[in-house]
Amino acid sequence: MTPYTGLFDSLGLRAWCDSGAEQRTTPLSMNELIARARGETETPDVSLWDTPFPSLDALNRACPAMPQSRDLTRGLERGFLDVKDTLAIVLDPLTQPLSWMLRTALSGVDAAPWWLMIGLLLLLTWGVARSGRVVALVALSLGGLAFIDHYDYAMQTLAIIFVCAFICVLLGVPLGIAMARSDRLRRAMIPVLDMLQTLPPFVYLIPLIFLFSVTEPKLYGIAIILYAIVPVVRLTDLGIRLVEPEVVEAADAFGMTDRQKLWGVQVPLALPNIMAGVNQTIMMSLAMVVIASLVSAPGLGVLVLRGIRNLELGVGLVAGLGIVVLAILLDRVTKVALQRVNAARKE
Amino acid sequence: MKKLLAGAAIAAISTPFAAAADCGEVSITEMNWGSAQIVTATAAFIMEQGYGCDVAVIPSDTVPAIASVAENNEPDVVTELWLNSTSDVYRRLEDEGRIVRLGAVLDPGGVEGWWIPRYLAEEHPELTTVEGVIANPALVGGRFNNCPEGWGCRVVNDNLIRALDLTSGGLEVFSHGSGETLATSMAAAFERREPWFGYYWAPTGLLGRYDMVKVRIGPIDEAVHANNGNPQVDNPGVSDFPPAPVLTSVTADFRGREPAVADMLSKMTFEVDVMNGLLAWMEQNNATAEEATVHFVTTMPGVWSDWLDDDARARLSALIR
Numbered sequence: 254m255t256p257y258t259g260l261f262d263s264l265g266l267r268a269w270c271d272s273g274a275e276q277r278t279t280p281l282s283m284n285e286l287i288a289r290a291r292g293e294t295e296t297p298d299v300s301l302w303d304t305p306f307p308s309l310d311a312l313n314r315a316c317p318a319m320p321q322s323r324d325l326t327r328g329l330e331r332g333f334l335d336v337k338d339t340l341a342i343v344l345d346p347l348t349q350p351l352s353w354m355l356r357t358a359l360s361g362v363d364a365a366p367w368w369l370m371i372g373l374l375l376l377l378t379w380g381v382a383r384s385g386r387v388v389a390l391v392a393l394s395l396g397g398l399a400f401i402d403h404y405d406y407a408m409q410t411l412a413i414i415f416v417c418a419f420i421c422v423l424l425g426v427p428l429g430i431a432m433a434r435s436d437r438l439r440r441a442m443i444p445v446l447d448m449l450q451t452l453p454p455f456v457y458l459i460p461l462i463f464l465f466s467v468t469e470p471k472l473y474g475i476a477i478i479l480y481a482i483v484p485v486v487r488l489t490d491l492g493i494r495l496v497e498p499e500v501v502e503a504a505d506a507f508g509m510t511d512r513q514k515l516w517g518v519q520v521p522l523a524l525p526n527i528m529a530g531v532n533q534t535i536m537m538s539l540a541m542v543v544i545a546s547l548v549s550a551p552g553l554g555v556l557v558l559r560g561i562r563n564l565e566l567g568v569g570l571v572a573g574l575g576i577v578v579l580a581i582l583l584d585r586v587t588k589v590a591l592q593r594v595n596a597a598r599k600e
Numbered sequence: 601m602k603k604l605l606a607g608a609a610i611a612a613i614s615t616p617f618a619a620a621a622d623c624g625e626v627s628i629t630e631m632n633w634g635s636a637q638i639v640t641a642t643a644a645f646i647m648e649q650g651y652g653c654d655v656a657v658i659p660s661d662t663v664p665a666i667a668s669v670a671e672n673n674e675p676d677v678v679t680e681l682w683l684n685s686t687s688d689v690y691r692r693l694e695d696e697g698r699i700v701r702l703g704a705v706l707d708p709g710g711v712e713g714w715w716i717p718r719y720l721a722e723e724h725p726e727l728t729t730v731e732g733v734i735a736n737p738a739l740v741g742g743r744f745n746n747c748p749e750g751w752g753c754r755v756v757n758d759n760l761i762r763a764l765d766l767t768s769g770g771l772e773v774f775s776h777g778s779g780e781t782l783a784t785s786m787a788a789a790f791e792r793r794e795p796w797f798g799y800y801w802a803p804t805g806l807l808g809r810y811d812m813v814k815v816r817i818g819p820i821d822e823a824v825h826a827n828n829g830n831p832q833v834d835n836p837g838v839s840d841f842p843p844a845p846v847l848t849s850v851t852a853d854f855r856g857r858e859p860a861v862a863d864m865l866s867k868m869t870f871e872v873d874v875m876n877g878l879l880a881w882m883e884q885n886n887a888t889a890e891e892a893t894v895h896f897v898t899t900m901p902g903v904w905s906d907w908l909d910d911d912a913r914a915r916l917s918a919l920i921r
Contacts, residue, residue: 280891281898283645289898290649292918323886334791455780462784463791468743468774549777555749558777562750564663564689 270316410552429489473545484533492526627675636680637889650912702866709843745798759836808879
């Protein structure tokens with residue numbers, strides 16, 4: 254006698270319930286086993302205090318024709334396996350450029366000699382930041398990493414971050430602009446963005462392996478982008494919404510078209526916020542480096558994993574601190590660039 | 601209200617029952633794979649119900665568990681410990697007398713090896729030896745699925761790859777980032793009925809679910825295999841994987857504190873076939889490891905009742921019969 258047997262009896266569903274009886278045998282649970290070990294063969298009438306929530310499993314115990322919760326997870330799995338071929342046809346070509354970009358970037362940093370690579374990065378730093386101090390910081394940090402033979406790993410990580418952050422900006426800024434212009438899209442997108450930041454990456458990465466080959470770099474590319482795109486979308490949206498209505502009114506008064514208003518007024522005024530979003534996006538891609546290495550991304554993440562798995566504490570610490578150094582570099586460079594944008598606006 | 605009081609009374613009676621036997625708190629590891637969960641759940645059930653211990657199950661993994669024993673002398677019991685996956689730390693702990701191996705929890709031991717799917721082996725029987733694979737890399741998908749960085753098998757595989765000159769026929773070695781992607785690549789290949797060739801081990805839920813055939817690497821030579829276990833050896837040799845020792849180990853303190861429980865744990869051995877059967881049952885019934893444990897305890901009392909002492913056997917007599 255289980256707590257919900259009476260419920261099904263009184264609803265006249267007993268015949269339907271028992272029709273499912275021969276189809277399934279519910280495995281014994283640990284609590285039932287412990288009760289049996291203590292010699293409590295008869296399940297006592299369950300008191301109100303102990304009545305279980307009418308979950309699928311509890312109802313199934315009273316009525317074998319009811320599905321169990323495990324049928325839900327199995328159904329989901331079967332459903333995914335059934336549609337995976339169709340999904341692969343759509344998603345595979347769509348994401349192929351990502352694999353191509355990551356492969357090119359990785360073989361690029363691999364092929365270029367160190368002095369060329371570091372020189373280019375210093376030039377790039379000067380180009381964005383225009384600050385001798387920041388260039389010196391970058392030179393010192395990269396030199397330091399190279400000095401302890403972490404140059405290759407650091408460059409691989411940087412290459413992955415650059416590609417992913419670039420795609421995040423490429424997709425995230427237009428999405429943020431669209432969200433700023435349509436309240437309905439914004440309402441739809443906010444839960445999606447929340448989900449992207451909280452859903453454990455492996456939950457969607459493992460199904461992706463069923464769609465693409467494990468050797469594809471896009472697997473970790475997708476993981477990084479889905480996680481890191483959120484701040485740039487949010488801050489672009491926010492930045493454009495924060496543009497003062499008077500300014501937009503003035504633009505209207507000048508008879509500007511929507512497009513002129515967007516590119517001539519709203520985006521330039523929102524630039525500090527967008528840049529802050531880019532900065533956060535880069536930081537978040539770095540946070541994903543270790544997770545990406547779990548799906549075979551090269552770089553410092555591999556060393557962190559090796560350190561953890563082999564108890565080579567030093568290897569793990571040095572690689573982890575290497576990631577921190579890269580984070581500080583990227584943060585300082587983008588922050589100084591942001592200050593330049595702000596300063597230019599005030600003039 | 602009366603029923604509620606009755607429930608409270610039962611609870612009141614059953615609590616001293618657990619304390620009746622002379623056993624205190626025991627912490628036991630639970631490794632994060634199927635067979636280890638069954639082993640741990642079985643041990644926990646017997647210790648709680650048969651010996652009256654207060655068992656704390658600690659979710660863990662091989663290396664963290666050993667590190668924890670080294671630093672904190674906790675947890676008390678480490679089970680389904682794959683000796684080959686531990687670092688030198690374990691041997692150091694044994695030499696210092698802080699950890700004691702009680703016995704093999706899997707008999708004859710873990711099965712490691714290089715595998716291909718059964719359907720591939722039936723279509724191309726020549727692929728069941730490693731020479732056949734080297735000669736026909738395209739038939740196995742052109743790729744060897746290697747262990748992730750930091751696993752014990754990675755070192756052995758890398759040495760075997762050099763000794764066999766595995767890549768000479770054009771086979772590509774792909775080193776996975778994690779065990780999860782290694783497992784998923786096998787599952788994905790099965791779903792598409794595509795070729796797959798790589799390292800895996802049993803007993804695992806995956807090899808219980810998917811029918812795999814072991815690729816013959818060569819004769820087993822313990823000395824060569826041991827030598828292959830060192831990173832980047834100068835003279836890697838060819839040897840198949842011998843059965844891997846899989847242990848239950850306890851801290852020396854625990855053995856002194858709970859000799860009766862330690863005695864039971866030393867006898868706790870699952871035959872690999874039994875374990876494979878349990879994992880297959882788990883898969884067929886879409887069951888949890890806990891339910892598989894209950895299935896084992898209820899259907900095979902002859903196996904586990906031999907592990908117990910007389911007191912414990914009396915306490916669990918309702919299940920043994």
